[in-house]
Every structure is written in structure tokens, then in C-alpha cells.
Amino acid sequence: METFTPITALIGGLLIGLASAAYLYLQGRYCGISGMVSDIVQRHPNFRFSIFFLLGLVFGGFLLNFVYPKALDVNFLLPWPGVILAGLLVGFGSKLGGGCTSGHGICGCGMLDKRSMTAVAVFLVVAMTTATILYHYFIGDPHP
Amino acid sequence: MIGKLLTFLTGVVFAIGLGVSEMTRPEKILAFLDLFGDWDPSLLIVMGAGVGVYLIFQKIIRAKLSPVCAVDYTLPKPGAIDKRLILGATFFGFGWGLLGLCPGPAVTIMSTLKPELFLFLASVGIGQYLASIKL
Numbered sequence: 001m002e003t004f005t006p007i008t009a010l011i012g013g014l015l016i017g018l019a020s021a022a023y024l025y026l027q028g029r030y031c032g033i034s035g036m037v038s039d040i041v042q043r044h045p046n047f048r049f050s051i052f053f054l055l056g057l058v059f060g061g062f063l064l065n066f067v068y069p070k071a072l073d074v075n076f077l078l079p080w081p082g083v084i085l086a087g088l089l090v091g092f093g094s095k096l097g098g099g100c101t102s103g104h105g106i107c108g109c110g111m112l113d114k115r116s117m118t119a120v121a122v123f124l125v126v127a128m129t130t131a132t133i134l135y136h137y138f139i140g141d142p143h144p
Numbered sequence: 145m146i147g148k149l150l151t152f153l154t155g156v157v158f159a160i161g162l163g164v165s166e167m168t169r170p171e172k173i174l175a176f177l178d179l180f181g182d183w184d185p186s187l188l189i190v191m192g193a194g195v196g197v198y199l200i201f202q203k204i205i206r207a208k209l210s211p212v213c214a215v216d217y218t219l220p221k222p223g224a225i226d227k228r229l230i231l232g233a234t235f236f237g238f239g240w241g242l243l244g245l246c247p248g249p250a251v252t253i254m255s256t257l258k259p260e261l262f263l264f265l266a267s268v269g270i271g272q273y274l275a276s277i278k279l
Contacts, residue, residue, distance in 0.1 A: 056155020
């Protein structure tokens, strides 16, 4: 099975970068998705725009059924308590650290912001350590 | 209204990008994060391409254009690397490494109606709330 998919990764990455840049032009803000979720939870003045972007994500995800159905071949490798724990950690961490893979990862790094680059380095190392220990030694290798 | 429509379309393009690169699939993310076995470096290409494009366009946009739907740019100010940033990134990385899912992909694949997604996103909201009352 082909695991490494450089061409589709490149096309996808370019689209993500372009969409994030378009968001900057439209909203004047980072295209950070944990931040948009938090806008809605906390009723940020901008929350209506955040809702429209997130609805776009959901609709784009629906279109993937026709554009690239493999994208929706989604499996979770942990039972529901693991899903809840992962969600709590992702929510708590992204709020405390001020961003996630989109905000710090794409926008912050694309602005060459040292805080974002540090956050990305930290969460990559922690995530790699966690996944390597959990999946290599306990659950078994994930095969995409 | 046109601003809201364009923002919606931006979300659609973002979702297609996540999907085409399969960043919507936790197994694909975990195949990158788990360094052993059949290691898959695709995520690095996605991040590299995304950051590269953004780096070029953000400079042009900020130099020549004003935001369509806002008075001015509101971007994070460069600041010190403090405990909150490191601790937050550590918690985030731990959660991301457990399941291979982060907020963008979770929202993007909602039309699959998998119950885990609603559980995950509700937990993200609760986690964010807990972090904000700790301020």
C-alpha cells in the first residue's frame, strides 16, 4: 500500500496555504481553527464570520465525497474515553498556548513568529513521542 | 453578506486542501507521528507547502491591501516565549498524538456523522472553557 503521498500532500498544502492567505485578506486575522471554535464558545465579536468559515469546512468536507472520497475514510483507533481525553487536551492546550496546527502551524510559522515556531516544535515533539510509544508498543502500527 | 460568502468559500477551499492531502484521516496523521513502522512523511510536505505559500502571500497582502471585513489587521504581537505557550503546546501535542485528530480536520469530516467527532469537538469546547477560567 502506498503510504507516502508527496503529490497530493503538495497540492493539499498549497490549497491550505492559499485559503489561509485569503482568510487574512478577508478578516485580517490568523486562520486558526481552534481560535474560531473558541470564538463561538465565547461569543467573540467576530464569531459570525468564524461560523461561516467553519460551515465552509463542513460543506467542503461533504464535497470531498465527490472530489476525493478517500479523505473520508476515517477511523479512530481509540475507544470513546480516549476520544474525550484527546479532545480535552487539544482544547485546553490550544486555548492556553494560543493556537493549533492551523494558527501556529501555518499562519504563525508563515509570519516567521518565534512564539509559533516554538509552539510547533514543542507540540510536534510531544505528539511524536506520545504516538510512537502508544501505537508502536501498545496498539500497533497505524496503517493508512 | 459578500464577506460572509467569501469567508465560507475560503473554508471550502481549506477543507478540500485538508482532504486531498488526507490530513482529515487520523490514521494518516498517526503514520507520521509514530516514527517506527511504516513512517509516512506526507504531513511535512503539507506543512511546508502551506507555510511557504502563506509566507509569500501574507507579505504581499499586508503591504498592499486592507482587510475586506475588518478595519485593520489584528495579529498576535511578537512576545516572549512564556510558560503558558510551552505548557499549552505540550497539552495540545499530547492530545494530538493520542488520537491523531486536531480541530480543523474534526470539523471538516463532520458530514461523516461519526459519533466520535461530536464527542471530540464537545471535549475541545470544554477544554477551551477550562483553560479560559484558569486565566
